[in-house]
Amino acid sequence: METPPRISLDQWRALLAVVDHGGYAQAAAALDKTQSSISYAIHKMENLLGLKVLEVRGRKAQLTRTGQMLVRRARNLVDEAGELEAAARHAAGGWETDVRLAVDQALPATSLLQTLKQFAAQAPQTRVHVLETTAQGCDHSLLHGHADLAVSAHVPIGLLGTPLLPIQLVAVAHPEHPLHHLPHPPGHHDLRAHRQLVLHDHSRHDDALERQQYWTLNHTHSLIEALRQGLGFAWLPRHAIEQQLAQGQLKALPLREGAERHITLNLIFSDPDTAGPATRELARLLRLSAAQHAESQDCEETQDMKRIGKRYRTGRADAHYDAIVIGSGIGGLCNAALLAKLGQKVAVFEQHYTAGGFTHSYEREGYEWDVGVHYVGEVHKPHSPLRRIFDVISEGRLEWAPMDDIYDRIIVNGRSYDFPAGRDNFVAAMKGYFPDEAAAIDAYVELVDSVARAARKLLAGQAMPPWLAKAYNITRGMQIPKQTLMKTRDVLESLTSNQELIAVLTGQWGDYGMVPAEATFFMHASVVKHYFGGGSYPVGGSWKIAEAIVPTIRAAGGEVFTYARVDGIHLENGSAAGARMDNGDIIRADKIISATGARITYEKLLPEETRSKLGVARKMQSVKPSSAHLCLYVGLKGSAEELDIPKTNLWIYPSADHEGNIERFLADPSQDFPLLYISFPSAKDPEWPHNYPGKSTVEVLTLGPYDWFEKWQDKTWNQRGEDYEAFKEQFSKRLLDELFKHMPQLKPALDYYELSTPLSTQWFQLNDRGEIYGLDHDPERFKQDWLHPVSPIKNLYLTGQDVVTAGVGGALIGGLMTTGAMLGPRKFQDVMKLLKTWQPETAN
Numbered sequence: 001m002e003t004p005p006r007i008s009l010d011q012w013r014a015l016l017a018v019v020d021h022g023g024y025a026q027a028a029a030a031l032d033k034t035q036s037s038i039s040y041a042i043h044k045m046e047n048l049l050g051l052k053v054l055e056v057r058g059r060k061a062q063l064t065r066t067g068q069m070l071v072r073r074a075r076n077l078v079d080e081a082g083e084l085e086a087a088a089r090h091a092a093g094g095w096e097t098d099v100r101l102a103v104d105q106a107l108p109a110t111s112l113l114q115t116l117k118q119f120a121a122q123a124p125q126t127r128v129h130v131l132e133t134t135a136q137g138c139d140h141s142l143l144h145g146h147a148d149l150a151v152s153a154h155v156p157i158g159l160l161g162t163p164l165l166p167i168q169l170v171a172v173a174h175p176e177h178p179l180h181h182l183p184h185p186p187g188h189h190d191l192r193a194h195r196q197l198v199l200h201d202h203s204r205h206d207d208a209l210e211r212q213q214y215w216t217l218n219h220t221h222s223l224i225e226a227l228r229q230g231l232g233f234a235w236l237p238r239h240a241i242e243q244q245l246a247q248g249q250l251k252a253l254p255l256r257e258g259a260e261r262h263i264t265l266n267l268i269f270s271d272p273d274t275a276g277p278a279t280r281e282l283a284r285l286l287r288l289s290a291a292q293h294a295e296s297q298d299c300e301e302t303q304d305m306k307r308i309g310k311r312y313r314t315g316r317a318d319a320h321y322d323a324i325v326i327g328s329g330i331g332g333l334c335n336a337a338l339l340a341k342l343g344q345k346v347a348v349f350e351q352h353y354t355a356g357g358f359t360h361s362y363e364r365e366g367y368e369w370d371v372g373v374h375y376v377g378e379v380h381k382p383h384s385p386l387r388r389i390f391d392v393i394s395e396g397r398l399e400w401a402p403m404d405d406i407y408d409r410i411i412v413n414g415r416s417y418d419f420p421a422g423r424d425n426f427v428a429a430m431k432g433y434f435p436d437e438a439a440a441i442d443a444y445v446e447l448v449d450s451v452a453r454a455a456r457k458l459l460a461g462q463a464m465p466p467w468l469a470k471a472y473n474i475t476r477g478m479q480i481p482k483q484t485l486m487k488t489r490d491v492l493e494s495l496t497s498n499q500e501l502i503a504v505l506t507g508q509w510g511d512y513g514m515v516p517a518e519a520t521f522f523m524h525a526s527v528v529k530h531y532f533g534g535g536s537y538p539v540g541g542s543w544k545i546a547e548a549i550v551p552t553i554r555a556a557g558g559e560v561f562t563y564a565r566v567d568g569i570h571l572e573n574g575s576a577a578g579a580r581m582d583n584g585d586i587i588r589a590d591k592i593i594s595a596t597g598a599r600i601t602y603e604k605l606l607p608e609e610t611r612s613k614l615g616v617a618r619k620m621q622s623v624k625p626s627s628a629h630l631c632l633y634v635g636l637k638g639s640a641e642e643l644d645i646p647k648t649n650l651w652i653y654p655s656a657d658h659e660g661n662i663e664r665f666l667a668d669p670s671q672d673f674p675l676l677y678i679s680f681p682s683a684k685d686p687e688w689p690h691n692y693p694g695k696s697t698v699e700v701l702t703l704g705p706y707d708w709f710e711k712w713q714d715k716t717w718n719q720r721g722e723d724y725e726a727f728k729e730q731f732s733k734r735l736l737d738e739l740f741k742h743m744p745q746l747k748p749a750l751d752y753y754e755l756s757t758p759l760s761t762q763w764f765q766l767n768d769r770g771e772i773y774g775l776d777h778d779p780e781r782f783k784q785d786w787l788h789p790v791s792p793i794k795n796l797y798l799t800g801q802d803v804v805t806a807g808v809g810g811a812l813i814g815g816l817m818t819t820g821a822m823l824g825p826r827k828f829q830d831v832m833k834l835l836k837t838w839q840p841e842t843a844n
Contacts, residue, residue: 006048012074014041015053018061019071095126096278102131102138102147105199105220106167107265108239111289118285126278132219134199142270148279149270151286153263155716161266162582163563165290166353169261171253172241173233185256195232197223224250235261239293265290266716287583288313291563308546309348309355312564317587321347321558323822324579324589326566326605329357330808331800332595333549333560334815337393338831339822340556347558347587349579351565352764356546357595358772359808365752367635367697372772373542374679374699375403375535375649376808386809388835389816394548396840399539401686404647407535410507411652411742417504418648421534433504440496444505447483447491451522452529454480458522458782462789462803463820463828470785485779488524489516489659503656510651510677510701512806513627513773515658523777523805530809535649537684540691569594569605569796576796591795591822595815597774598787598802599625600766606793614792623781626773626806628758630704632735635752636696640683643696643749647683650742652676666705676738677701698746700735706758706769717763728755773806789814789821797822 017027018038028035046053053067063071103112116128131141135154141147143156155161173179179186179194195213199220215232217223220240227234228249244250253259267283269275275283291313309328310316323339325332328350336346354360358372378384379400382391390398408419420429423445430441457479461469483491488509492502506516511527538544550560570578570586578588594601602616611617636643654661654672661674682688682696709727712720732755740747758770775781786792789803799818801811820828 007045009078011041011045012078014038015045015067016071016074016078018042018054019063023061095123096148096276097125098127098129099149099278099282100129100131100141100147101282102133102141102150102152104135104138104150104152104265105132106153106237106240106263107151107165107290108237108293111165111286111293114289114292115282115285118289119282122281123278128282138268142268145270147270148275149283149286150268151265152268153265155266155268155719157715157719157721159268159270160272160714161268161716163264163353164267164287165265165293167263167265168238169235169263170238170241171233171235171255171259172227172245172250173253174227174230175248175251177230177233177251179233179253180251185254187256191233191255197226197232197234199223284583307354307562308360308543308550309350309560309562312349312561312581314583314585317347317559317561317585318345319588321345321587321589323347323591323593324349324587325593325595325799326569326579326601327357327595327800328352328355328546328560328562329595329800329811330359330545331803331811331814331818332357332593333546333553334389334393334812335593335595335799335818336558336560337549337552338815338819338834340553340558341392341834342823342827342830343556345557346553347589348553348560349564349566349581349587350560350562351766353562354543354546355550355560355562356543357765359542359545361541361543364633364754365635366692367633367695367752368541368681368692369633369697369699370542370681371631371756373538373545373808374677374681375407375531375537375684376400377530377535378533378809379536380533385835386812388838389812390545391840392835392838393552394545395552397548397551398545400536401539401684403535403537403649403684405534406646406648407531408508408649408651410504411650412500412503412507413653413655415500417507419507419531421532423532426532430501430504434498434501437496437498437501440498440501443495444492447481447495448525448528450481451484451525454484455522455526458484459804459817461785462817465821466785466788466790466792469788473783473785484520484522485782486521487517487779488519488521491521492516499656503653503658506658507651507653509658510675512777514777515662517659518776518778520777520779520782522782526805526810527807530807537647537681539685540687541681541685566605568607569601569793571607571610571793575794591797593797593799593818593822595798595800596766597800598623598798599768599775601791601798610793619784619786622784623775623787624778625767625769625771626776628704628706628761628770629772630702630731630735630758631756632700632732632739633754633756634698634700634736634739634746634750636698636746636749637694637751638696638749639689639694640680640696644745645680645683645696645698645743647680649680650676650678652678652738652742662703665703669708673702673734673738675702676735678739678742695751696749698739700739702735704731704758704770706762706771709757709759709770712759713762717760720759728757731755774800774802777806789818 014027017030018024021027021030024035024038028038042054051066052064053070054061055064119128135152138150138152139154139156142150142159151164179190182190195215197215197217199217217226223234224241224244233253241250267286291311322344323346325336325346325348328348332348336348339346361368361370379387379390380402381387405421406418407421410417417433418429420426427441427445431438457476461472464472488506492505508527509515509519512519512523553560565582566579567582568580569576569592570580576592578586579592580586594605602611653675664671665674679699712724732753736753761767761770761772787802789797789799791798797818800814803817804810804814819831
């Protein structure tokens with residue numbers, strides 16, 4: 001049995017204090033003890049050891065030779081004891097003693113090291129075990145319990161990840177590699193003839209890997225050295241090879257397409273429910289360093305990805321704003337810009353990587369598509385309300401290009417009906433197709449005008465205080481045509497029994513997502529009237545809308561933040577006082593405006609207690625989400641002129657029975673698509689030929705019920721598995737067949753396609769059912785007094801399409817209505833005056 005130590009830690013500490021501070025009196029002061037107690041401790045130690053440790057020479061105590069040896073050993077002993085006690089206190093506070101981190105080598109080393117340095121300062125007692133590996137290695141570590149946290153380009157099935165950092169991959173090789181000396185830009189077949197170097201599963205990002213010549217290496221450094229030796233080509237993160245590119249050791253390959261690719265690194269917890277404070281702190285620091293890296297690399301606004309806004313991170317936003325807008329759809333941007341024009345400092349928080357909501361554009365494989373703005377009506381008229389609002393909030397920066405004179409073509413079972421611009425032209429065209437229905441057509445157009453003009457009276461309550469709006473809505477039925485809140489089919493069948501004519505007149509029902517038997521006639525009439533004058537498209541693409549508006553917000557000291565997910569509305573004493581970010585930050589403001597829609601606002605952003613008090617569950621039973629959709633994004637080789645692509649939208653139906661077509665499709669997805677909408681964004685944009693010469697794009701949309709995709713809802717975007725991709729491919733092929741049936745000249749030009757589903761909309765827009773038009777526009781929806789810009793919670797407001805109607809125009813007016821509700825009638829006159837008097841600046 002070992003003899004227990006006879007010298008206490010206090011005695012060893014006393015000895016060290018005497019040595020370090022130069023005497024007994026000084027040691028006593030340092031340890032907050034009496035000098036006699038220090039002397040006694042040292043004397044007792046020497047008696048127990050049977051040797052002299054200190055001896056007084058003159059007035060100073062000095063170590064003996066044996067004492068010098070003991071002091072060296074004592075320091076280790078006291079330090080170990082201190083660390084042990086600190087570790088115990090650390091563990092008592094819940095902090096783990098070890099954290100295991102698996103990191104994809106695509107993560108910049110500077111970002112990783114910065115994180116570890118900061119973590120070491122905050123948690124010196126926690127050991128960090130770092131495994132630098134590939135995405136495949138991260139998967140293995142997470143799934144086999146070898147990692148608590150991972151940074152990876154792939155999220156394993158069954159786990160959830162949050163986007164951390166976009167990474168740009170560049171195709172590179174040695175400057176003397178044969179691929180640099182071809183007489184033409186290298187293409188797919190040229191790459192197949194040469195060796196590719198890959199880091200394990202990073203090869204799955206490469207569609208050119210179906211070759212025998214590729215080598216797999218384990219580490220980025222080895223791969224870079226192999227490239228420098230001329231052993232092949234590779235796609236590598238740009239940040240990892242900046243030095244080699246700058247020094248000419250490596251050179252980017254001038255590929256015809258695909259020379260640059262993008263992956264997103266995700267932050268993944270092995271088990272977020274059991275993650276301790278040390279693991280969570282490490283995750284927080286990883287997010288912070290990634291945001292700083294993105295800022296330094298200018299990742300927010302790269303030329304190849306349309307990104308509008310400033311990436312959010314802790315400390316970047318001000319502590320307080322006049323107003324906070326949650327969501328950057330056109331309603332939120334309109335509201336924020338109008339407030340900014342009145343001098344208010346506004347912060348807009350957008351969870352996506354770019355601002356704009358459904359007005360944003362995206363690029364893939366050298367093509368660009370809009371995601372929601374396919375055409376806009378009435379903006380061709382300089383003094384129309386919509387055009388005036390757009391001009392004011394963009395300060396004239398936003399330009400519009402007219403579509404073809406035939407803006408929509410309705411095709412019913414192979415029979416085509418053109419919608420020409422101009423009210424009289426439209427009437428003449430319809431009478432030409434249906435000469436026996438002239439009286440019904442005249443009555444229809446007159447009724448459309450009458451109901452569309454009634455919009456101000458129907459929606460007047462939205463600009464009033466809620467209590468007054470309720471009183472007004474009781475009597476508004478006497479001020480509007482009776483057909484306003486009737487169902488569209490009921491109204492049309494009161495005018496004609498010709499089902500083909502009804503099918504054609506309602507051929508734009510996809511613009512609001514409801515068939516005639518369900519949609520409110522007001523919604524239908526608003527859309528039809530909206531396009532009587534034809535359609536227009538934003539010059540430069542739909543992303544130009546947000547780009548043109550953001551400077552207006554910034555000019556008043558505000559900002560539009562991206563990657564800025566709001567977890568909840570911060571309440572103080574029952575009033576909205578700020579936004580709680582997903583990282584725990586709370587940003588305060590005098591007013592909070594939600595542009596996320598009624599469902600997200602009331603069901604997700606408010607605490608349960610508040611939801612219960614407001615009766616949110618009951619209210620939500622009175623409305624339902626709008627339809628979800630599939631969209632096939634198609635890239636073609638050849639210009640619009642070469643491929644004979646029009647600006648005209650195509651609306652294609654298998655028969656005149658819109659409701660029956662839907663029912664059959666929902667019962668059996670193999671049935672004919674009940675609706676096909678085909679749009680040609682590259683043909684509509686006059687700047688397209690300059691930006692993307694020799695290329696064209698097409699979008700093919702149809703309905704896609706969320707229920708069909710629900711079983712994949714818990715999986716990460718772009719990583720939902722082979723069965724999901726196979727299911728998508730079935731629809732993709734069918735949609736391509738339909739496109740080529742109507743435009744066979746496009747088939748040989750096909751270069752790229754991908755399909756979005758309701759899960760794509762859910763992922764990027766956070767709409768829980770993948771809906772695209774907010775709440776459905778049936779008659780019941782327009783009877784809900786609680787769907788009002790002013791919420792029951794003080795200082796909380798709603799904006800966007802749920803407070804008015806669907807679409808770009810509806811959401812834009814929603815932004816105006818909310819601004820009026822916030823300011824009150826007197827101050828709102830300043831906004832109306834601005835809309836009436838604004839003029840573009842003239843050059844000197």
